[in-house]
Amino acid sequence: MTGAGDRGQHDRPRLTTSAMIASIAAEGQRTMAAPFGHALVALAQEDPSILGMTADLGKYTDLHVFAQAFPERHYQMGMAEQLLFGAASGLAAEGFTPFATTYAVFASRRAYDFIHQTIAEEERNVKIACALPGLTSGYGPSHQATEDLALFRAMPNMVVIDPCDAHEIAQAVPAMAQHRGPVYMRLLRGQVPLVLDEYGYSFELGKAKLLRDGADVLFVSSGIMTMRALEAATALAADRVDCGVLHVATIKPLDEAAILAACARPGRLVVVAENHSVHGGLGEAVAGLLMRAGVHPAFRMVGLPDAFLAAGALPTLHDRYGISTNALCARVKTWLG
Amino acid sequence: MSPAPRGHNVSLERRAWGIRRHALLMGEVQGQGYIAQALDIADVLAVAYFHAMRYRPDDPEWEGRDRFLLSNGHYAIALYAALIEAGIVPEEELESYGADESRLPMSGMASYTPGMEMSGGSLGLGLAIAVGRCLGLKHKGSDARVYTLFSDGELDEGSVWEAIMAAAHHRLDNLIAIVDVNNQQADGPSTAVLGFEPLPEKLAAFGWFVRRVDGNDLAAVRDAFDAAAAQAGSGRPAMIVADTLMGKGVPFLEAREKNHFIRVEPHEWRLALDALDERKPA
Numbered sequence: 001m002t003g004a005g006d007r008g009q010h011d012r013p014r015l016t017t018s019a020m021i022a023s024i025a026a027e028g029q030r031t032m033a034a035p036f037g038h039a040l041v042a043l044a045q046e047d048p049s050i051l052g053m054t055a056d057l058g059k060y061t062d063l064h065v066f067a068q069a070f071p072e073r074h075y076q077m078g079m080a081e082q083l084l085f086g087a088a089s090g091l092a093a094e095g096f097t098p099f100a101t102t103y104a105v106f107a108s109r110r111a112y113d114f115i116h117q118t119i120a121e122e123e124r125n126v127k128i129a130c131a132l133p134g135l136t137s138g139y140g141p142s143h144q145a146t147e148d149l150a151l152f153r154a155m156p157n158m159v160v161i162d163p164c165d166a167h168e169i170a171q172a173v174p175a176m177a178q179h180r181g182p183v184y185m186r187l188l189r190g191q192v193p194l195v196l197d198e199y200g201y202s203f204e205l206g207k208a209k210l211l212r213d214g215a216d217v218l219f220v221s222s223g224i225m226t227m228r229a230l231e232a233a234t235a236l237a238a239d240r241v242d243c244g245v246l247h248v249a250t251i252k253p254l255d256e257a258a259i260l261a262a263c264a265r266p267g268r269l270v271v272v273a274e275n276h277s278v279h280g281g282l283g284e285a286v287a288g289l290l291m292r293a294g295v296h297p298a299f300r301m302v303g304l305p306d307a308f309l310a311a312g313a314l315p316t317l318h319d320r321y322g323i324s325t326n327a328l329c330a331r332v333k334t335w336l337g
Numbered sequence: 338m339s340p341a342p343r344g345h346n347v348s349l350e351r352r353a354w355g356i357r358r359h360a361l362l363m364g365e366v367q368g369q370g371y372i373a374q375a376l377d378i379a380d381v382l383a384v385a386y387f388h389a390m391r392y393r394p395d396d397p398e399w400e401g402r403d404r405f406l407l408s409n410g411h412y413a414i415a416l417y418a419a420l421i422e423a424g425i426v427p428e429e430e431l432e433s434y435g436a437d438e439s440r441l442p443m444s445g446m447a448s449y450t451p452g453m454e455m456s457g458g459s460l461g462l463g464l465a466i467a468v469g470r471c472l473g474l475k476h477k478g479s480d481a482r483v484y485t486l487f488s489d490g491e492l493d494e495g496s497v498w499e500a501i502m503a504a505a506h507h508r509l510d511n512l513i514a515i516v517d518v519n520n521q522q523a524d525g526p527s528t529a530v531l532g533f534e535p536l537p538e539k540l541a542a543f544g545w546f547v548r549r550v551d552g553n554d555l556a557a558v559r560d561a562f563d564a565a566a567a568q569a570g571s572g573r574p575a576m577i578v579a580d581t582l583m584g585k586g587v588p589f590l591e592a593r594e595k596n597h598f599i600r601v602e603p604h605e606w607r608l609a610l611d612a613l614d615e616r617k618p619a
Contacts, residue, residue: 051476075472078506080499083465087503090469093454094477098469114496117459118466122447 018311020132020139021060023191024224031191032166036129037065039173040099044070047177051091051098053077055084061101061131062189081111088126089118097125097177104130104145104186112151119182120157126183127176133162133186133223134275135304135321140311145186146304150280152184153252159205160251161185162223162274162282166192168249171203179205186223195227201247208255210262214244217332218268218297220259222248222282225273225302231325236332243332244268251282256289263290263297269335270297275323278303300335302328349555350618352422353383357586357613359418363434363441365606370435370443372609373590373599375415377519377581378486380553382419385484385515389562394424397451401481404470406455408463408487409517413445416453416486425452461494463487464514468500471509471574482566486515490522492533505544508572513565515577517552523597536578545576552579587612 025031044050044066052058052066056079067074075091077084081102088100107115107130119126130148137143152160159179163169169188176183199211211226212233219229226247233243246262248255263270263286270290272283283301290296304321318324322331360375386392390403407416417434420426426441433439440450444458455466467485474481491497504512518536520527528534537547546568548561558579565575584590584599587609593599601609 073476075507077503078499080496080503082461082496083468083499083503086462086465086496086500087469087472089455090466090471091473091476092469093466094470094473096473096476113459114462114465117456118462121456 017313018138018140020137020143021190022138022314024136024188024314025191025193030194032194033191034062034065034189035166035169035192036173036187036189037062039170040066041069043174043177044073047097049095049097050177051075051096053084053088053091053098053100055079055081055102055106057102057131060103060189061129061187063101081106082114085111085114085126086118089122089124092124092126093122097127099127099129101129101131101187103143104133104148105143107184108145108148108151116155120155123157123181125180128182128184129187130184131187131189135309135317135323136188136224136275136314138312138314138317141308144309146277146309147280148186149251149274149276149282153280153285157182158252159183161205161249162251163188163203163249164223164226164247165195167194167197167201168203172249175203175205188224193227195230203249206250206253206255208246208248208250208258211245211247212243214242216241216268216336217243218262218265218270219243219245219273220248220262220270220282220286221245221273222251223275225275225323228323228325228328229273232328232332235325235329239333241332241336248282251285254285254289259286259289260293260295264295268297269300269332271300271302271332273302273323273328276303277306279306302331347387348618349383349387349559352387353379353555354586354613354616354618355422356382356415356418358610359421359428359431360414361606361610361613362431363414363417364601365610366432367435367443368603369601370414371411371598372414372601373583374412374517374519375418376585376587376590377552377583378412378415378517379418379586380555380558381486381515381517381579382415384555384558384562386419386423388559389566390484391481392423397425401479403482403484404454405452406463406467406470406483406485407445407453407457408455408485408491409460410444410446410457412486412488413441413443413457416445417441417450420450420452426450460488460491461496464497464500464504467512467514468503468507468509471504471512472507474511480511482511482513484513484515486517488522489516489518489520489527489533490530492516492536493531501540501543501545504574509574510568510571512574513562513577514574515579517579517581519581519583521583521595521597540576544573546571546573547576547578549578549580552581553585586616
């Protein structure tokens with residue numbers, strides 16, 4: 001699955017190749033190492049029901065941190081994602097709270113029926129944490145999970161989380177365990193940007209939070225696009241465009257009240273920004289909500305095109321597909337005229 | 338006709354007959370169902386529920402129970418019959434089989450029925466879940482066992498082989514799997530749809546203890562269950578390969594051209610019950 005040549009390339013200052021594993025942190029950005037793994041260890045020290053499982057991707061989902069701390073509570077299931085999630089269902093049925101990790105593409109595409117039937121339909125208390133969400137790998141469509149939110153949003157009983165940074169992941173892990181039932185979390189791993197701590201942010205399952213207010217534009221964003229929206233808001237302020245950012249970390253259930261309240265404020269351009277296909281993700285979820293509620297602001301969506309994306313370096317691809325900070329700023333300026 | 342009371346000296350033959358009869362009555366209610374499969378697996382279920390497994394009929398979720406995972410959810414009619422015979426599901430519910438609001442839907446689902454441990458229907462799920470159950474029981478220090486029944490057609494599914502590898506790798510000697518080789522799946526004979534023989538040799542090479550038996554020979558099935566249970570402590574999971582005859586116990590169904598979904602005419606349900614009743618064991 002992964003070639004030895006992929007490893008270690010994130011040490012380079014600027015990525016220029018289509019490596020599978022790459023940090024999304026910008027040069028010089030504050031980061032935290034393996035927030036998921038460390039948060040899971042902390043949780044497991046308090047809660048003996050917590051187990052870790054993976055399908056040959058412990059190192060690449062930061063579960064190795066947990067495996068080292070609790071080897072007897074870690075299950076290596078091999079490169080077998082159907083088995084991984086079926087077995088997770090079985091462990092949950094025996095009263096455990098397994099955190100099962102793989103890449104988002106494999107959970108959402110290869111193991112979908114297993115998650116649907118053995119976890120969601122049976123309402124098993126399984127937590128699914130998946131790396132390489134959206135366009136966070138330059139490796140090509142095999143590893144670019146551009147439709148995972150759409151797929152898991154459509155699954156009954158499934159809670160879906162798209163965290164922004166290390167600060168949020170660390171808080172989301174205990175919150176996932178506290179929720180009784182299946183949860184899917186998009187996972188950022190390795191050196192993960194640290195952003196939201198500076199906004200006094202705290203993660204609450206099912207809650208959208210306004211990170212900054214602004215009179216001209218409201219970004220409604222999730223995942224790494226919240227980081228980009230915050231950067232865009234700073235950049236656009238220099239052009240006297242006043243931008244607010246509503247961070248929607250829980251894609252399902254959607255915090256409808258907070259989104260409607262923010263979008264109903266007159267005079268603002270609403271820009272939904274997501275690291276996901278424009279089909280079936282946060283953008284369409286928000287659009288549908290606004291339509292149903294009769295709230296009709298000027299509305300634009302930023303997301304990945306309905307296409308198999310190219311291989312390449314992430315900065316190149318984020319510019320090309322419109323989800324880099326620069327691309328976001330440029331589009332907002334165009335829309336504002 | 339009530340289930341024979343548990344704990345009394347009731348033969349396995351009588352239990353298997355009772356399971357067949359409950360299944361036929363359910364089939365008659367709906368005028369359809371996977372009755373040929375229910376008849377073929379009744380002997381295996383009789384041994385599972387009246388010889389091998391530990392459970393409490395009045396407490397189906399008792400922590401110390403042996404778990405029974407029905408992977409081939411379309412065999413639910415057979416498992417309901419066993420659950421009725423075991424006193425876990427009341428016999429009067431038989432009338433509701435497959436009806437709206439019933440606890441006995443045509444495909445077995447965990448949330449509907451006491452004693453139904455998983456949701457089947459999508460084939461190839463059970464053995465993967467069983468691996469997790471077995472890991473969990475070992476983690477808890479429980480000596481309960483996991484039994485899982487699946488069909489030969491499910492051997493086509495890659496997930497089954499993932500689980501076969503994992504059960505051996507993780508030394509799950511608390512797992513007893515039973516594969517119903519009735520050699521019939523949706524598009525024809527299982528061996529012709531996608532060949533899986535020589536099955537015992539394959540499973541043995543994967544590290545399993547294997548016993549192949551005539552799945553309609555109660556004594557042989559009982560011995561196979563005993564041999565499988567004796568694997569506890571060996572580090573080896575156990576597989577019982579049960580060769581069965583679809584329609585077993587009702588001669589005109591046994592003789593019917595084999596088909597995944599055997600057609601039974603409306604008047605034939607009574608004939609089938611009569612044929613079964615003529616063969617009621619002591």
